[in-house]
Amino acid sequence: MKTKVSAGFPLGKVAYFVTSNVHKFQEARQVLSEYRLATAKLKVEAVEIQDDSLENIAKYSALDAVKNCGLPVLVEDAGLFVDSLKGFPGPYSKYVYNTVGLKGILKLMKNIENRSAYFKSVVAFVTPEEDPICFVGKVEGKIFLQEKGTSGFGYDPIFEPHEGDGRTFAEMTTEEKNVLSHRGKALRKFAEWYSGAGKRRF
Numbered sequence: 001m002k003t004k005v006s007a008g009f010p011l012g013k014v015a016y017f018v019t020s021n022v023h024k025f026q027e028a029r030q031v032l033s034e035y036r037l038a039t040a041k042l043k044v045e046a047v048e049i050q051d052d053s054l055e056n057i058a059k060y061s062a063l064d065a066v067k068n069c070g071l072p073v074l075v076e077d078a079g080l081f082v083d084s085l086k087g088f089p090g091p092y093s094k095y096v097y098n099t100v101g102l103k104g105i106l107k108l109m110k111n112i113e114n115r116s117a118y119f120k121s122v123v124a125f126v127t128p129e130e131d132p133i134c135f136v137g138k139v140e141g142k143i144f145l146q147e148k149g150t151s152g153f154g155y156d157p158i159f160e161p162h163e164g165d166g167r168t169f170a171e172m173t174t175e176e177k178n179v180l181s182h183r184g185k186a187l188r189k190f191a192e193w194y195s196g197a198g199k200r201r202f
Contacts, residue, residue, distance in 0.1 A: 023153040035191040058124035072127040083116040121182035137185030
């Protein structure tokens with residue numbers, strides 16, 4: 001199949017990010033630009049399995065994507081883990097969001113005092129010759145009582161990070177969110193590795 005690249009960067013000077021989510025891509029592009037890495041969005045098929053492990057999901061998608069495009073690629077998977085719900089929705093966050101939405105999560109949390117939760121992001125990098133390498137980011141916070149803010153995407157309107165100033169992710173700019181977010185942390189780990197010893201391997 002044909003691979004569509006969103007920018008004509010030469011191979012080796014760009015991070016090829018496999019995602020259909022434009023919000024994820026914009027956040028990744030901004031973070032990676034801090035390390036002078038350009039980011040191109042690849043529109044390529046990648047199977048997303050159902051699994052209890054974000055790492056397994058990201059690795060499988062990355063391997064499937066690299067098989068279909070033949071390029072070194074990044075794949076990211078993330079989940080919201082709510083303590084009082086025993087880690088639910090976790091790796092199934094996308095399915096739950098698409099099924100019951102924010103209102104469904106808030107309904108499950110009704111009258112629950114412990115609203116602690118965390119976001120976890122796993123970025124998997126793989127080349128046609130190498131096994132996947134994972135980079136993990138995590139941010140602790142809580143589920144807010146109602147939706148707040150219009151920025152961001154997914155669960156951002158109901159998640160308030162502990163390291164923040166009382167605002168949800170959806171009340172922050174992309175720049176502000178990237179400083180604190182699980183995705184920003186995972187991508188910075190990748191960028192630091194890739195800019196150093198990792199980059200010299202490819």
